[in-house]
Amino acid sequence: MIVYENILRHPGPTPIPKKVQLAMNQDIFSHRSQEFVELYRETTELVKPIFGTTQEILLLPSGGTAALEAAAVNTVAAGEEVVVITVGAFGDYFVSICEQYGFHVHKLAKEWGQACTAEELREFLQPLNNIKAVFVTYNETSTGILNPVAELAQVIRQETDALVIVDGVSCIGGAPAEMDAWGIDILVTGSQKAMMLPPGLSLVSVSERAWKVIEENQTPSYYLNLLSYRSWAEKGMTPNTPAITLIYGLHEVCKLIEQEGGFAQTVARHALMKDMVRSAMKALNIEPLTEDQYASPTITAIKTPQGIDLGEFLTRLKQHYHVDFAGGLGHLQGQIFRFGHMGYCFPSDILQAVSLMEAALKDFSYDFEPGAGVVAAQQVFLAAQQKA
Amino acid sequence: MIVYENILRHPGPTPIPKKVQLAMNQDIFSHRSQEFVELYRETTELVKPIFGTTQEILLLPSGGTAALEAAAVNTVAAGEEVVVITVGAFGDYFVSICEQYGFHVHKLAKEWGQACTAEELREFLQPLNNIKAVFVTYNETSTGILNPVAELAQVIRQETDALVIVDGVSCIGGAPAEMDAWGIDILVTGSQKAMMLPPGLSLVSVSERAWKVIEENQTPSYYLNLLSYRSWAEKGMTPNTPAITLIYGLHEVCKLIEQEGGFAQTVARHALMKDMVRSAMKALNIEPLTEDQYASPTITAIKTPQGIDLGEFLTRLKQHYHVDFAGGLGHLQGQIFRFGHMGYCFPSDILQAVSLMEAALKDFSYDFEPGAGVVAAQQVFLAAQQKA
Numbered sequence: 107m108i109v110y111e112n113i114l115r116h117p118g119p120t121p122i123p124k125k126v127q128l129a130m131n132q133d134i135f136s137h138r139s140q141e142f143v144e145l146y147r148e149t150t151e152l153v154k155p156i157f158g159t160t161q162e163i164l165l166l167p168s169g170g171t172a173a174l175e176a177a178a179v180n181t182v183a184a185g186e187e188v189v190v191i192t193v194g195a196f197g198d199y200f201v202s203i204c205e206q207y208g209f210h211v212h213k214l215a216k217e218w219g220q221a222c223t224a225e226e227l228r229e230f231l232q233p234l235n236n237i238k239a240v241f242v243t244y245n246e247t248s249t250g251i252l253n254p255v256a257e258l259a260q261v262i263r264q265e266t267d268a269l270v271i272v273d274g275v276s277c278i279g280g281a282p283a284e285m286d287a288w289g290i291d292i293l294v295t296g297s298q299k300a301m302m303l304p305p306g307l308s309l310v311s312v313s314e315r316a317w318k319v320i321e322e323n324q325t326p327s328y329y330l331n332l333l334s335y336r337s338w339a340e341k342g343m344t345p346n347t348p349a350i351t352l353i354y355g356l357h358e359v360c361k362l363i364e365q366e367g368g369f370a371q372t373v374a375r376h377a378l379m380k381d382m383v384r385s386a387m388k389a390l391n392i393e394p395l396t397e398d399q400y401a402s403p404t405i406t407a408i409k410t411p412q413g414i415d416l417g418e419f420l421t422r423l424k425q426h427y428h429v430d431f432a433g434g435l436g437h438l439q440g441q442i443f444r445f446g447h448m449g450y451c452f453p454s455d456i457l458q459a460v461s462l463m464e465a466a467l468k469d470f471s472y473d474f475e476p477g478a479g480v481v482a483a484q485q486v487f488l489a490a491q492q493k494a
Numbered sequence: 495m496i497v498y499e500n501i502l503r504h505p506g507p508t509p510i511p512k513k514v515q516l517a518m519n520q521d522i523f524s525h526r527s528q529e530f531v532e533l534y535r536e537t538t539e540l541v542k543p544i545f546g547t548t549q550e551i552l553l554l555p556s557g558g559t560a561a562l563e564a565a566a567v568n569t570v571a572a573g574e575e576v577v578v579i580t581v582g583a584f585g586d587y588f589v590s591i592c593e594q595y596g597f598h599v600h601k602l603a604k605e606w607g608q609a610c611t612a613e614e615l616r617e618f619l620q621p622l623n624n625i626k627a628v629f630v631t632y633n634e635t636s637t638g639i640l641n642p643v644a645e646l647a648q649v650i651r652q653e654t655d656a657l658v659i660v661d662g663v664s665c666i667g668g669a670p671a672e673m674d675a676w677g678i679d680i681l682v683t684g685s686q687k688a689m690m691l692p693p694g695l696s697l698v699s700v701s702e703r704a705w706k707v708i709e710e711n712q713t714p715s716y717y718l719n720l721l722s723y724r725s726w727a728e729k730g731m732t733p734n735t736p737a738i739t740l741i742y743g744l745h746e747v748c749k750l751i752e753q754e755g756g757f758a759q760t761v762a763r764h765a766l767m768k769d770m771v772r773s774a775m776k777a778l779n780i781e782p783l784t785e786d787q788y789a790s791p792t793i794t795a796i797k798t799p800q801g802i803d804l805g806e807f808l809t810r811l812k813q814h815y816h817v818d819f820a821g822g823l824g825h826l827q828g829q830i831f832r833f834g835h836m837g838y839c840f841p842s843d844i845l846q847a848v849s850l851m852e853a854a855l856k857d858f859s860y861d862f863e864p865g866a867g868v869v870a871a872q873q874v875f876l877a878a879q880q881k882a
Contacts, residue, residue, distance in 0.1 A: 111521050119522045119735060131515055133499050134507045134692060136818065167694050169555045171734045172717040206716045298735055304522060306555050306694040306737040326714055328594045329560040346559045347507060347686055349694040430524065 113429040115459050117247045117276055117405035117446040118299035122355075126302055126450075129358035130351045137350060143342035149353055150339075152360035155369050157293055157311050158284035164310045164335040165356075167349040170275040170296030173308035175203050176330035177271045177292040180320045182238045184208035189231065189240040189268070191222045191258070195248035195435045200241045200273060207326075212237070218438060219249050219407070221400035224257040231265040238319075239269040239291075245277030248435040250407035250444065251400050252281060256288040263289045269316050275299060278309075279359075280376035280404045280448045291316035297352055300376070300404050302359050302449040307352035310335075376403035378490050379447040379456050382483040386460045389482035390467065390474050395442050404448035407434070409441065414470050416440055422469060427462040453487045501817040503847050505635045505664055505793035505834040506687035510743075514690055514838075517746035518739045525738060531730035537741055538727075540748035543757050545681055545699050546672035552698045552723040553744075555737040558663035558684030561696035563591050564718035565659045565680040568708045570626045572596035577619065577628040577656070579610045579646070583636035583823045588629045588661060595714075600625070606826060607637050607795070609788035612645040619653040626707075627657040627679075633665030635687075636823040638795035638832065639788050640669060644676040651677045657704050663687060666697075667747075668764040668792045668836045679704035685740055688764070688792050690747050690837040695740040698723075764791035766878045767835040767844050770871040774848045777870035778855065778862050783830050792836035795822070797829065802858050804828055810857060815850040841875045 114121050135141050150163040157163060166173055178200075182188055188209045190201045193216045204211045214230045216222050222242075231237070240262045244255045259270045269291040274283060278293070279300030285293045291313040297303035312320065312332060325331050334345045363372050380403045384394050387408055395407035410416040416433070420443055424430045434442040447456060460479045467474060502509050523529050538551040545551060554561055566588075570576055575598045578589045585603075592599045602618045604610050610630075619625070628650045632643045647658045657679040662671060666681070667688030673681045679701040685691035700708065700720060713719050722733040751760050768791045772782050775796055783795035798804040804821070808831055812818045822830040835844060848867045855862060 112523065114522060114524070116524050119525065119738060121522055127519055131519070134502060134509055134686075135500065136502070136504050136820065137507065137693075138820075139818075167557045168560065168717070169734045169736075172556065172560075175715070175717050203716045206719075207714065296735070298522075304737065304739040305525075305735040306740065326595065327563075328591045329556070329563050329718075331594075346557045347684070347693040348557075349692065350507060351692040352694065430527075432524065432526075 109428045112424065113459065115429055115446050116432045117444050117448070119305050120299060120302065120446060120449045120451070122304060123302055123362060123450045125362060126355045126358045130355040132354050134350060137343065137348050142350070145353060145357060146344070147342045149357040149360065152357065153309060156279055156283065156363070159286045159293070159311050161285070161311045161313060162336065162339050164312070164332065164339055165344060165348060165353060166308045166310060166330070166335065167306065167344070167347065168308050169305060170294065170308050171199065172330060173294040173296065173310050174200060174273055176310060176327070176332055177294055178203050178209070178241070179207055179327050179330060180325045180332045181269055181271070181292070181316060181323055182207070182209050183323060185210060186238045187212065187234070187236050189214060189234065189237055191227065191240065191242050191253070192216070193220060193222055193243060193249065193251050193253060194218050194246035196246055196273065196275070197243045200243065204241065218436070219251065219395045221251050221253050222258065224254060224261045227258050228261045228265060231261065234266070237266045237268040239271050240266070241271045242273065244272050244274045245281060245402050245404060247276040247405060248438065250394070250396050250402040250405045252277065252402045254400070255290070256284070259289045269319060277402065277404045277448070280372065282373050285311060297356070300448040301356070302362070303352055303355045307349045307356065373403070375452070376448060378486065379403070379451060379453060380406065382453060382456045382486045383445055383447055383460070385482040385486045386456070386479035390464070390479040404446065406445045406447065407442045408445055410443070411467060411472055414472060416443060419466060419470060423462065423466045427466055429459055429462045456483055457487070497816045500812065501847065503817055503834050504820045505832050505836070507693050508687060508690065508834060508837045508839070510692060511690055511750060511838045513750060514743045514746045518743040520742050522738060525731065525736050530738070533741060533745060534732070535730045537745040537748065540745065541697060544667055544671065544751070547674050547681070547699050549673070549699045549701060550724065550727050552700070552720065552727055553732060553736060553741060554696045554698060554718070554723065555694065555732070555735065556696050557693060558682065558696050559587065560718060561682040561684065561698050562588060562661055564698060564715070564720055565682055566591050566597070566629070567595055567715050567718060568713045568720045569657055569659070569680070569704060569711055570595070570597050571711060573598060574626045575600065575622070575624050577602060577622065577625055579615065579628065579630050579641070580604070581608060581610055581631060581637065581639050581641060582606050582634035584634055584661065584663070585631045588631065592629065606824070607639065607783045609639050609641050610646065612642060612649045615646050615649045616653060619649065622654070625654050625656040627659050628654070629659045630661070632660050632662045633669060633790050633792060635664040635793060636826065638782070638784050638790040638793045640665065640790045642788065643678070644672070647677045657707060665790065665792045665836070668760065670761050673699060685744070688836040689744070690750070691740055691743045695737045695744065761791070763840065764836060766874065767791070767839060767841060768794060770841060770844045770874045771833055771835055771848070773870040773874045774844070774867035777866040778852070792834065794833045794835065795830045796833055798831070799855060799860050802860060804831060807854060807858060811850065811854045815854055817847055817850045844871055845875070
């Protein structure tokens with residue numbers, strides 16, 4: 107059977123809504139024109155509630171990794187001490203970035219699949235002095251953990267003078283974020299995850315406190331110099347040619363979120379989809395990797411169904427049922443797969459993907475009651491509708 | 495009078511062909527899939543003739559500035575000596591990047607509007623020793639100068655052991671490039687100029703000789719680490735999420751160039767458009783900033799027509815005739831305007847833009863023979879057709 111499109115259920119890059127695609131097809135114009143200034147100002151204003159900030163949103167023409175690097179290199183100098191909380195592959199990324207620049211890294215590493223709790227962080231920080239920044243992954247894409255970033259930020263503020271630098275790449279746009287209220291100093295995300303855009307744009311916001319540190323710091327980078335982005339942002343522009351089409355798209359994304367009823371609704375939809383996926387898996391006797399308490403609203407890591415060869419299962423799903431889940435990373439390769447449910451993804455998509463997963467389970471003679479996963483997801487969906 | 499679209503005659507970002515736009519609207523898929531590997535390999539193969547190289551083409555999800563920075567930071571360490579040839583604003587950019595990283599910069603600066611000749615470079619290099627790299631702007635966007643990069647590269651190879659690092663951002667895709675034959679070590683371009691794509695992708699190619707230097711160099715950057723791009727390119731992938739939609743688009747751009755009859759035809763079209771613009775301006779007694787010998791095939795800088803207020807003239811052209819030229823940069827602001835003729839631009843577009851310029855000149859009571867510019871451009875166009 108042929109289909110026209112595969113169903114992409116990856117934790118990024120993710121599908122693009124048609125309205126966003128159309129918006130990105132508008133004519134190119136100069137990034138030094140009044141039209142651009144208006145687009146830039148209006149768009150960044152619309153993004154602020156998604157970050158939970160009144161600070162400027164800086165738009166970098168780059169992947170999320172570059173924005174993480176910008177957060178590090180603009181605030182910390184070689185030899186200075188930092189803490190990196192790592193609960194998976196993308197936390198380890200942050201460690202690599204810090205090491206690349208010669209920071210003295212204190213690594214708070216958790217087993218993959220677990221979150222870092224406020225108590226653990228407090229204990230870790232107490233013997234340390236002179237920590238310049240603490241780097242936290244909000245949503246760990248490799249394991250589907252949502253770290254309790256509000257609590258972690260509070261502990262950091264209580265125990266240290268360090269900046270709170272948060273990687274929000276794989277959840278901002280689908281998870282609650284109150285940058286200002288939670289005391290986050292730098293919050294970073296990318297376009298290609300819950301923000302419903304193609305890859306190539308990253309978004310960065312910086313607190314007053316962090317700007318003061320950045321002003322004192324010698325940034326050994328030209329492209330990623332945040333002071334340069336700030337001074338151009340005051341004019342409604344960017345220091346170099348911006349990713350204009352993605353900014354058009356971002357503007358439309360914000361409009362879609364408005365149409366949904368505001369960002370709180372978008373967050374609620376993601377929480378609902380997470381619950382639907384987890385209920386479905388449990389009803390099929392398939393185990394999520396993580397505990398409910400710290401489960402990501404944007405991606406669920408799922409252990410291999412008993413007795414099934416994971417590689418063959420994912421291949422069957424992709425080639426025969428045209429639904430594409432992501433495999434595991436690092437040492438979890440072969441042990442888990444990852445079900446992305448973020449951005450342009452709705453409860454109906456969860457019902458569809460779970461149905462197709464059941465079909466493939468049947469092909470592999472997995473022992474389950476047909477429909478059990480779908481019914482469980484439906485129940486969560488219906489219950490949420492009754493509440494609303 | 496209202497029009498549906500402004501005509502963008504800027505030196506980048508530039509208009510996008512509809513076929514390229516359509517290609518960029520294909521479905522997003524995973525950058526770790528076989529589909530991506532095929533797209534990546536096929537696309538980078540197609541780009542090689544445009545660079546004139548058999549080396550791998552690396553694709554960075556970034557603006558051109560980041561790629562220039564990558565070329566610098568991967569090859570040279572702080573304190574090492576470099577030469578930067580600067581003939582305008584973008585050469586000065588290269589100086590800033592090198593200074594940001596603490597290189598010892600020897601600056602060969604020319605008056606804006608002039609090229610750097612092989613003789614001048616030879617003289618400049620002769621007293622110097624231990625030069626690690628020479629940075630050359632191939633096409634200076636601020637002045638419309640095409641430096642004689644083949645000759646400059648030859649001089650660098652004869653006089654030094656330095657790497658030849660070339661900024662091709664505003665001409666690659668519209669100017670001849672023989673990276674291998676000319677002895678260029680690193681050639682860099684961006685997507686949003688002659689490559690007919692939106693901003694957000696940069697292309698980098700590196701010689702064997704330069705890879706050896708890069709392997710020995712400690713790169714103080716994570717995102718821009720070229721060794722990491724190389725090792726992933728061997729697998730047909732990129733180290734982090736690539737600008738997938740722009741790679742789709744790049745594939746289509748290469749196909750369009752094939753359809754044009756191969757890259758030599760594309761280069762010939764650009765040379766023709768340059769000649770058309772220059773002939774038209776001269777027929778109107780309006781002076782190009784640069785001499786014919788070093789005139790850029792992608793952008794022509796033009797001095798303000800006698801007796802006209804440039805700001806008002808450009809505003810009139812944009813708001814009334816809907817054709818958008820770029821102003822001057824730096825100290826040339828108010829003295830020149832810049833007529834972009836690259837990428838998705840054809841001789842018919844030159845005839846159109848010159849016609850509209852004549853209309854605006856009439857509005858400002860400029861003294862000229864109506865039609866003189868258009869006729870001059872037509873003659874160049876007709877002569878080229880007879881030769882073909």
